[in-house]
Amino acid sequence: MGLSHFLNTHFYTTAELSSSLKITEDRLAEWQSLSLFPNPSYSIQNQIKCSSYFGLYECEEYTDFYARGLLNWGQLIQKHKIDQSSNAFELFRQKYCDALGRCVEKGFYTEDPSFSDDLVEHVQQVWQQFLCGKYGVISQNGLIEEALYIDLGRAIIDDITEARTASNIAAEQREQVHNAMKLLNKALAANTQAEQTESLRSKYIDQLIRKYDLSIK
Template sequence: MSLLTYLFEHFYSEEQLVQRAGISQKQLQLWQSQALVPLPAYRVMCKVSCESFFGEYQEQQSLSFYAKGTIDWLQQVAKLSDAEQAYAIFKSEYQQVLDKLKNVFGHEFFDTINLGDDHITSEWQHFLNGTYGLCTKSGLAHDIAVKESCIGVIKTLLAKQALNEHESNLLNTAVTMLDQASALFAPHERQGSSRKTYIDDVRCQFELSV
């Protein structure tokens, strides 16, 4: 699979994004400058060469790609007036997921992963930079919280010399949830991606089911 095939299959180009959201590119850029909307997950510079009956033609193109979940975020942003309100929504959604995951993994164990307010503030900046549009399926707070939490769980369990049955079950649960929230990653990224490290390699090492 080529890079462009992957991007057009799993993401919206900027043109597709604004068309589906019913906004202009100028409006998108304004919201980005106001720290309301994330930057693109990918920017691609293309040198296009064309041959036809009319001869050869070349041009440079710049393409931007966004996680498909960005549409949902744009719908929320349209009702807001500033970045503080946007962050409040992001933080609330993130925290709701953390509260649910505490019940999945156990409060005492989950609290050792250290996912407090400072962590969520840092995640907000990564969200705005487009980082999570690249490495999660939706690019939204829900998948981001699942991804970071499950990686924390997996790291904690891998640090143990041996796992008991309960811990093995927790590991399997964390890997499965991470798989559901994580992007596939572009072909050139996969070898060094978190998906390979915390999903593919862990499944292989512990013979976990897919």
Template structure:
């Protein structure tokens, strides 16, 4: 039940997504075929078995779960219409988010976020369409995708530079950024998640403080 509770609290079912977005199931499938809308992040297969005096019965159903931010994304898709324009929206906002992080003092030297950013964003777009980022980011939207990738790369760089005595000010800032951009993850995923590895364990190892929630 923990998994079902998590999914129902943190995601929209396909039915709810369609209702809130005012589109049909056929339109959603079409947008996914056009490679402008992510597929579901979770698919829950429910098997029901019933025994009675008159007859036994069993059936199977599949429930799809989508990131809540996809209601906003579908609004973008409906407004822009053309696949090329939709990708450019993703590309532009990814770059803008990276630029804003740099202006805020975050540091990352990996060439994938500099000279090789064109190739990197193309790969990120595919992960987005596969539903990966609907699962592992807070919103499933491009801003959180860029923030998460920047934070992970920055944390790994800082640890690689000096695992024993990394720059704790920069490290704490990057960990807090990753914390804010990341999903909680489903109960069965948490032990192997980037949140556990790069937020929980890093805070514990280097005695970093968590931001105060007000």
């Protein structure tokens, strides 16, 4: 899949996102300046040569792309009438911790203190990464619950596999790794062709399947 097709299939342009939210592009930029809304996941600069009846000329085009799930985040900002970053963070924290609670109820567990004693500090770091556009790149849709699935799934796997360096996995732990991989599989993006080799999907799913003879099916 070519880059343009990939981005146009899985992301919104600034104009598309603003239109869907029924706001102006200037309003979206204001949200970003106030640290209420993430920056673009991808920014494309195209050098264009155009040939027409009037001759040949060159120009540049700049296009920003946002994960489609950010439409949901923008709607939450509007619904709760949020205009301060502290309130936006509190809403983000609530959604992230709610997703964590649901995973814990299903039996997901890690000894990583980021999900217990250090949870507040961890969520603050995730919020900054969310605002920078990170999760729009590494997750399927840029949703908050996907960010949690990725963080938690990686932590569980790193716990058990010693950060993917262990030579094998104990039989009683294989199901835990298997379930963590399925959690990741629900959330991780396919990524562009240029990014696939170094992607989290490659490192935490494809390579683990081969190394430990696992399957997510």
